[in-house]
Amino acid sequence: MIVAGASVAGAAHRDAGRGGEDAFRAVRTGHGAVLAVADGVGSRPRAALGAHLAVDTACRVLAAVPPPGRDAGAPEWTAWTAERGAFLAGRCSRWARALTGNEDGEPDDLAAALLVAFLRPPWVAFVSLGDCFAAVLTRANGRDGGSGSDDRGGSRSPDATDTPDGTDSPESLTAPTVPNDSDREDNSDRKDVPGRTATPVERCHLVLPPPEPGGPPPAYTTSPSARLRVRTFTVWEPELSGVVLATDGCAPLALDHPSVRGLPDAAGPLPSPRFLPPLAAALRRGGGSAEPLHAVLSGTAAAERTGDDLTLLCALTEGDGRWG
Template identity: 65%
Template structure:
């Protein structure tokens, strides 16, 4: 398995004299790999610290209890994911209150997205406006995976006119945390990203001839090409860092950009 990630400060943040307020972390265990990305709420004075606190807490909570096995049923995976999600939301809020003395935990507000990958299962826990996609690749009768990889948006960003998202420090976070488990036998990659990456990785539905109600669609040229580049580099983050820091990203978004992924290596099983 290849695990690779990068964070880049957005042009608007740099112009304002602010550093990157995103964070990411990945932890390998004997029962899967945990991926976590967080986006500190930019209007808050300790947003960057809040993002780092969120990913550290996420990795600790999701590794504290072993995930079900690959052959476990959907009920066990859903129950485990829901339990870890509730514990994570409670832990983020408790730690933020402890650091701030309980006066204004909102200073550490962040969006948080976590995934535990134990192929063919992926468990997701989300607070805020980050998004997630998975990559799939069909395996032929000879057991070899085809070269063409497909991208599926499994957790889209919230709709602009929808209710405001709950952050890690929102009092209602334990009630509004989103959890779900995905079984995908053709899984070849899992990608988590903060909302600054949306203009690069996602297309407006009109680009597919779909109505606006269909919501954002994965850009078929972005994530599969990035996954191929990361596999060629053996997981070195240089291609990802260069892409996020490049002129195309600066033209499309001024926000911080963070992307973290776990990929099955070409011709190999998940490990």
């Protein structure tokens, strides 16, 4: 398993002489891996501390109780995720009160958006408070991406970022820091090259979109209603090849407006095929080094598209397609 993450202070924060207020953490357990990202609420005086507190608490809480087995069903995974999510929301609030109880401050000073995932392929359990977003990557069986269905009656996510010919778009927002090798022939997917086999196309699916603009304000880690409004859900995906968590500052880079695909606004944001699949490929080529990811988040394209902090954390299969 490759785990890579990076966090970059947004241009607006740097211009104001402030540091970043995001945080991320990943831990391996005997049953899988926990990934967590947090975005400190910028209007709060201790937002950065709140973000670090949130990811540390999330990793401890989700690693403390073993999840169901890989062969368990959806009811077991759903119940475990809901229980851990409610417990996490309560624990974040408790720690915030403990840290501010004897000081001039309120627990809300540590407010943060939090997104955490427990990865035990083919299962992924998500817990969310706030406005971070999540995506999964899949490698379909066969060059055409397969049927998009599974033997449990499930179906492939409807927002898969397929281009008309079933391949990733050659255009890349991340070039030149994450080159898509458009200036040289890539034979990895060709069946007519001796010694080569067809490599399944990797596709991106947005499983947790950011909140819709104009909707009700999200609940954060210190919100009184956090235990009631925490979102939990599970994904079973036998062709899972990656899990990506990101703070909302990454949305202008990683997501497309539906009009790009000729869809109405009601369709909501869609994952860009020019961002996450090429980035995942670059991270695998680098053996898991986070440098390509850090370069993208620090690059010109990011500065032009968002002034917010940018944090992205992902877990990917190895180059041979196995989780390890």
